Amino acid sequence: DAKTTQPNSMESNEEEPVHLPCNHSTISGTDYIHWYRQLPSQGPEYVIHGLTSNVNNRMASLAIAEDRKSSTLILHRATLRDAAVYYCILSLKTSYDKVIFGPGTSLSVIP
Amino acid sequence: NAGVMQNPRHLVRRRGQEARLRCSPMKGHSHVYWYRQLPEEGLKFMVYLQKENIIDESGMPKERFSAEFPKEGPSILRIQQVVRGDSAAYFCASSPPGGVYEQYFGPGTRLTVT
Numbered sequence: 259d260a261k262t263t264q265p266n267s268m269e270s271n272e273e274e275p276v277h278l279p280c281n282h283s284t285i286s287g288t289d290y291i292h293w294y295r296q297l298p299s300q301g302p303e304y305v306i307h308g309l310t311s312n313v314n315n316r317m318a319s320l321a322i323a324e325d326r327k328s329s330t331l332i333l334h335r336a337t338l339r340d341a342a343v344y345y346c347i348l349s350l351k352t353s354y355d356k357v358i359f360g361p362g363t364s365l366s367v368i369p
Numbered sequence: 370n371a372g373v374m375q376n377p378r379h380l381v382r383r384r385g386q387e388a389r390l391r392c393s394p395m396k397g398h399s400h401v402y403w404y405r406q407l408p409e410e411g412l413k414f415m416v417y418l419q420k421e422n423i424i425d426e427s428g429m430p431k432e433r434f435s436a437e438f439p440k441e442g443p444s445i446l447r448i449q450q451v452v453r454g455d456s457a458a459y460f461c462a463s464s465p466p467g468g469v470y471e472q473y474f475g476p477g478t479r480l481t482v483t
Contacts (some may be wrong), residue, residue, distance in 0.1 A: 292411070301373075301460045301474030302412065316442070345411070357462075357472060359412040 260354065262346045266366040270336045276316050278331040278363055280346030290349055292357070293320065293331045295342040302359075305331065341367045371396070373463050373475035378450065381481045388448040388455070390478045394463030401444040402472060403436060403464045418444060419466075451482045 263281040270276040282291065293305040305318045305348055308329070313320040319332040333340055345362040374393040380386050394401050403415040414428040418438035429436065438444040448455055458479050461481075464474035 271377050296412075301462075302472075303474065304471035307471065358414060359404075361411050 262348060262360055264344075264346050264363045265361065266361065267366065269335075269368060270340075270365045271337060271368050272320045273335050276336045276365065276367065278333075278344050279328065280329045280330070282346070282348055283327045285348055288338075291320065291326075292321060292330050292347045292349060293318070294339075294345045294347065294357075294359075296345070296362070297339075299343045305344070314361070322349040332357060336365075338367050341365055373398075373461060373473050375459075375461050375475035375478050377474060377478060379481070380477050381450050381483060383483055384452055385450050388451050388480055389447075390442040390461075390480070391448040392446070392461030392463075392475060394444070394461075395465075395473055396465035397465055398473070399466045400464045401438050402464075403444075403446050403460065404460045406458045406460065406477075408457070416447075442473050448480075451480075453482050456480055458483045 261284060267290050290307055290309050292307040294302040295305050296302045306315055306318050308320045310322060312322060321330045321332060331344060343362040343364050345359050347357055347359060349357055373395055377393050379389055389473045392401060396422045399420050401418045401425045405413040405415055416429050416436045417425040418436060420438055421440050433449045446459060458477045460474050462474045464472045
């Protein structure tokens with residue numbers, strides 16, 4: 259399974275944008291980039307995914323580098339409820355997605 | 370549409386007892402995944418099941434752990450003769466059939482072995 263590298267932790271001020279980076283230099287052409295997050299004492303929650311093009315949804319935006327070796331999850335206005343561990347994951351588009359979680363980035367939001 | 374349900378939410382077992390964790394997937398979902406999260410660690414994939422079939426159990430410990438997803442009823446993760454090292458949060462996720470991109474996670478069962 260291709261690996262991802264993320265910073266252990268990041269801080270953001272409330273109502274400011276947050277850019278969470280992820281490096282995946284060994285990504286293959288068939289790997290999708292997924293982001294999940296896990297709030298304290300809860301199960302993980304899907305955030306967004308993409309393959310090559312940038313993606314937007316109601317929760318976040320995903321910016322994918324042209325060579326696909328890195329990506330950035332963008333939270334446009336951080337709120338206290340966004341404090342969580344964010345996981346960047348690669349998975350194959352096969353008949354199922356075997357999701358391999360790394361340690362993720364622990365995001366703190368400062369009021 | 371109810372989300373993924375897991376019960377019990379908290380389970381306390383003494384060493385040597387059996388633990389049974391249940392997972393009801395979202396309506397219409399036929400794929401179930403189990404993950405384990407040890408304290409202060411990330412989630413580790415354990416097993417992937419479809420109805421009546423184990424598709425991938427590469428993350429399951431070879432002994433004492435088993436999983437099933439019967440034609441009717443919830444998926445069950447069974448841990449026999451629990452040890453203290455089994456204390457963890459166990460999460461279940463489900464996804465619908467066909468190539469899909471996201472898994473929906475339940476709230477987890479927190480197992481404590483005393």
